Amino acid sequence: MSDVKINIIDREGTEHEIMAPTDMSLNLMETIRAYELVEEGSFGICGGMLMCASCQCYQLSATPVPEMGEEEEALLYSDGVHVKQNSRLSCQIPVTEELEGLKIEIAPEG
Numbered sequence: 839m840s841d842v843k844i845n846i847i848d849r850e851g852t853e854h855e856i857m858a859p860t861d862m863s864l865n866l867m868e869t870i871r872a873y874e875l876v877e878e879g880s881f882g883i884c885g886g887m888l889m890c891a892s893c894q895c896y897q898l899s900a901t902p903v904p905e906m907g908e909e910e911e912a913l914l915y916s917d918g919v920h921v922k923q924n925s926r927l928s929c930q931i932p933v934t935e936e937l938e939g940l941k942i943e944i945a946p947e948g
């Protein structure tokens with residue numbers, strides 16, 4: 839069993855350092871919800887089905903994450919609000935050992 843350390847800034851600007859398990863097939867969106875860093879019902883609304891864009895986060899560190907897929911990009915730029923250059927949909931990023939040291943900020947509610 840191994841955990842990775844991830845820093846997450848919530849929507850109030852508070853930074854949380856969490857340990858995320860890499861052996862539970864979780865993605866970042868599910869991890870953020872599991873730690874209750876967002877208000878219930880305002881984040882990850884579609885459950886990771888690439889239908890809502892509510893799981894948007896900003897990537898703040900240069901940690902390597904999987905590249906954005908076409909569907910993620912299309913949804914982000916059609917449904918996302920407050921979209922920035924470093925925006926990602928967190929449900930599309932699996933928690934793996936490569937994420938050690940990742941820093942992200944949860945985007946404001948749309």
Ligand code: FES
Nearest residue numbers: 882884886891929
């Ligand atoms: S949870 Fe809906 S797109 Fe990520």
